[in-house]
Amino acid sequence: MIETVVSADMLIEEVVKVKKNHLAPDFPSGKEKRLSIVSGLHGDEVAGQYICYELIRRIKMQFEKLKGIVDVYPFINPMGLEAQSRVIPVFDTDMNTLFPGSEEGTFGEYTAARVLQDIKGSDICIDIHSSSVYLKEIPQVRINEDVADILIPYAARMNMDVIWVHPSSTVMAGSLVHSLNEAGVKAMVVESGVALKIDYEYANRIVDGIFCLMSDMGIWDEPVEDSCISKIARDSDVAFVNAESSGIFIPAVSHSARIGKGDVIGQIVNVLTGSVEETIYSPRAGIVFSLREYPVIEEGSLVARIFGGTDD
Amino acid sequence: MTKKVIYSMNTAYRGEYTIYGYTFGNGEESACIVGAMRGNEFQQLYICSLLSKKLYELEGKGSVVSGKKILLIPSLNYSSFNVGKKYWISDNSDINRAFPGNPEGQATSRIAAAVLNQVSGYAYGIQFASFYMEGDFIPHVRMMETGKQSTSLANQFGMPYVLTAELRSYDKSTLNYNWQIRGTEAFSVYSGATETIDEESAQNAVSSVLRFLTRMGIIRYNCHAGYISTILDEEELLNIKSEKASGFFRKLVRPGTEVKRGEIIANIVNPMTGEIADDIYAPTDGIIFYTQNSPMVYQNTILFKIIRRLHN
Known part of the structure; x- marks a missing residue:
């Protein structure tokens, strides 16, 4: 009804x-x-x-x-x-x-x-x-x-x-x-x-x-x-990864994939100079729980969340 | 006057975005004034521009009391003015819902954290705020009931009204709340308008701040003593809504108008026929405190707030 x-x-x-x-x-x-x-x-x-x-x-x-x-x-x-x-x-x-x-x-x-x-x-x-x-x-x-x-x-x-x-x-x-x-x-x-x-x-x-x-x-x-x-997942199980530069985010991992500590999550590139502004590494091993979809990035933008393990 | 950087960040297309503060006098952190946090707060930014000029003149005349420092931050979010948005340019988030902020979080959270860090420690905090509803008010000082608010201090602004308000769910993420929790006596000054410049109420807002700073022994300035404020609880204001119809909002009264019970204070006009779809009556004697300022209104929009049983 x-x-x-x-x-x-x-x-x-x-x-x-x-x-x-x-x-x-x-x-x-x-x-x-x-x-x-x-x-x-x-x-x-x-x-x-x-x-x-x-x-x-x-x-x-x-x-x-x-x-x-x-x-x-x-x-x-x-x-x-x-x-x-x-x-x-x-x-x-x-x-x-x-x-x-x-x-x-x-x-x-x-x-x-x-x-x-x-x-x-x-x-x-x-x-x-x-x-x-x-x-x-x-x-x-x-x-x-x-x-x-x-x-x-x-x-x-x-x-x-x-x-x-x-x-x-x-x-x-x-x-x-x-x-x-x-x-x-x-x-x-x-x-x-x-x-x-x-x-x-x-x-x-x-x-x-x-x-x-x-x-x-x-x-x-x-x-x-x-x-x-x-x-x-409790808060200590999830690491937030924020950009420290701005530009366009090009992911190097797939969403929901497994990732190792230190693996590259993606790069932030400068579209005017053709240079890489920042390479973003995973702070821990785990699953790519969240991944940036909209590519335009500013300093502070959330790029990924990694679930699993600890930073150590 | 000394210009200082409150926070600076890199952006993808606009270059470096820098929030500036201006200090007047030296010494003890006495008063901090924060202006526009949203990109539609033209009146709030305008008041800051007037105040900046006035404080600069007073400082030049030696009228800032020795050992006292004032910090003025006119805008936290001027990019949103530049692109015609109310909230943060890249993700539509509201800086005044991001406090206390996180220096490692997203942009508005980083701005909130940096600003709070810079403005904490001041004895008095004044914010030129806009309400979550569009509209025009009787100028007033608003205080949240955090348990640390002081209406007697708010009275020192000499504005017509001091409004106390119970905490709403989102208030804990505002500057005002976090200022108070960190020990600053914090006040929100509502000057009447937001998206348009109301010259008279802007001048009155500047006078009220200068009056407050004088009474707190921070500047020396001779001005009119202002009002002995009437203290109101926000809960005591009566909401009048467009309960029956939508359409053109033809208001017949303004903030400050005294009305009688049963008086027609607005018409709702059918946009197709021009016929009056509904008359809005004052349900009580009182003074109009707030009016909606949209040309047209939805059904169930708050059109007025009335101070019950009060006379001019």
Whole structure:
């Protein structure tokens, strides 16, 4: 059943609507578990659009197996998706900094409050992201340290390579999942790929992971095995590699490949002089967890994250 | 006046990007003033330019008290002015959400860390800020309720109002918060406008800072005593929203206007028919503190904030 969660008149004629698809058994007992799937908080992250489609398609194919409630919110920032804008257009605000929002607040805060209110009561919520235009990420669940012990058993069923316990902006105060965890909903972020693109292999793995979780929760009446044992990454397990010069980044490694300590990650070159400004080496052995996608670099730009081992 | 480099970094196409500070007087780090952090803060930068000239003249006349030093940093982010962006040129991040910063992090984080390092230790910190919503205010001094704020000191600016505000989720990543936590008495001065120059309120902002510096024994300057500020809690301001309709925003009152309960204070006009889609009424007697300044508004936009039951 399609429901409108919040709507507002735009400047001229058009109406912005945040909608959800409420999927529930035909004859509910009232004791069903409820899973909420959220996507499109950032309008440039489109992988979640396919994931929501595929999830709903697969549920509808075998609807008789649905024993609980799945609420799918594919586009929380619909104007951003239309306008290819990460933030809320016109207001230039990151929707995922506005939670818990306010009924008394302005457009974005009001939307945030209504969305949060609608998701409350869920047992679990998954907020699907796909990085930014700058970095490509391996499939991962992100959770904040303060709720790690509670969430790791659920995150482990999401079929992702890594569970990263880290105060990322998507799980910090102001984010949807932070507000949900404070409200008693077990909420986590799934992150993968890069913005403006859909990596179908990653996306299908995420859909499989959602079915694993649904099976565990008793929402999906079929055993589902995950194909991946997630590694847990704490902050000491991840090395950040930032550029110390500017120019164009030419990678020497593939994303998600193994790398040795001292191996070359890439070079930053000067397009005017044809010279190499900086050769960037890996500070540790591990997996290329994140890799720069957008090639224009300034001093300080994050080039890669390496997961595994230690700097020593 | 001594020009000093606060932070310098290499960029791909713009050459060296350098943030400058200007010091007046020598000795004890007494007051630090920070201007535009975003590329649309024209009024904030303009006030700094006026203040720079005035402080230079005062220094020349020997009116900076011996043993006192003032640091003025007009802009942390002038590249964004140059390209017409509000936030950081390369990744759209907000410097005033990057504090306390990380010297090994990304560009805005490095800038925040370097600036905080330079401005910590000053007894008083003044920032010319803009609000997260576009609009016009009654000039005021805003303080976060960190537990270390002093409204009696804020009163020394002699501005009409001192506004105290509860911490929002993102406030801990602002300069003001981190300044206070490091022991500086920090104030945000809101002068009324942002993207346009309001000459009168800019002059008033300069006067209020000079008045404060005089009262704190940092400069010698004879000026009008200003106001005995009315202290307000931000929570006490009443939000008036465009709850029913979107369209042209025809406002009938300005910041500072006293209104009566039931008075029409704005019309929302249908952009196609010219008909009034909604009248906005004052729900209480009071004084208009804030007005939206967009020509058109969405539904659920905050149009006004009213100080309840106060008279001019």
